[in-house]
């Protein structure tokens with residue numbers, strides 16, 4: 001554990017690279033979630049009032065939140081040195097979840113391999129936000145990809161899988177074929193012998209979650225009908241962050257999101273008993289995050305820039 005459970009939460013307004021310089025020298029991250037721009041080719045705008053359009057800037061949009069107009073090469077040139085700065089701040093058992101979509105994920109993988117080393121690539125998660133129309137030219141891409149990297153050794157990362165949010169139901173055929181026994185409490189189970197040790201699996205506990213996540217709709221973060229929606233473009237659902245934070249950190253750990261947007265990671269981390277470190281270079285993002293933290297009753301300290 002790198003942080004005292006009582007450590008204060010920290011927020012920095014500015015570039016992620018500058019945040020890394022300005023943070024206390026002994027502070028390390030146990031988990032990093034990073035959701036950069038995707039190279040969509042547009043300015044991204046907020047919805048501050050009824051009738052405004054959130055997302056790609058249009059005549060009816062709210063304020064400009066951030067620019068996502070770079071091409072893929074420019075985006076990667078921006079991202080790679082920041083990944084390197086962030087990696088220097090990560091503890092030995094920390095992981096980084098880099099959230100991308102199809103536009104730049106393949107270039108980002110090559111860049112992240114350069115920064116972390118290919119052997120530190122833990123794997124990837126495919127998340128289906130479940131929104132968006134369907135185009136006429138080819139299959140519409142309906143997923144995002146989260147690349148997962150270990151700071152150091154893949155074998156010593158934090159990975160937990162017992163919480164119900166980190167489980168999924170067994171396949172119907174498996175339940176029918178294998179879960180044929182019932183214990184005294186009426187729970188269905190199967191037993192397996194692996195290297196002379198006997199293991200019991202209960203049907204109602206489900207199995208460890210795989211890497212394709214289809215059960216967390218983005219809509220909850222994006223419709224004004226839901227409490228968690230802030231109107232910030234590309235806001236991610238709290239449940240997505242809850243799953244990542246529960247899987248890859250312990251209570252009292254430090255969770256960082258240095259492109260925090262509306263502050264989703266920060267709110268969820270604090271509510272799960274982790275300490276957060278956040279930053280964003282967009283004043284609108286910081287304003288949104290501060291409002292959200294205040295509404296949730298979560299105190300934090302604003303970190304001044306280093307001189």
Ligand SMILES: C[S@@+](CC[C@H](N)C(=O)[O-])C[C@H]1O[C@@H](n2cnc3c(N)ncnc32)[C@H](O)[C@@H]1O
Pocket residue numbers: 014015016017035036037065066082232233234235236237258259260261262263264265279280281282285
């Ligand atoms: C996709 S949004 C993040 C959304 C966020 N995950 C949420 O749930 O609200 C990307 C964010 O990265 C920020 N950003 C881009 N480059 C940055 C940089 N170098 N340093 C800090 N923030 C940056 C943008 O201002 C924007 O808020």
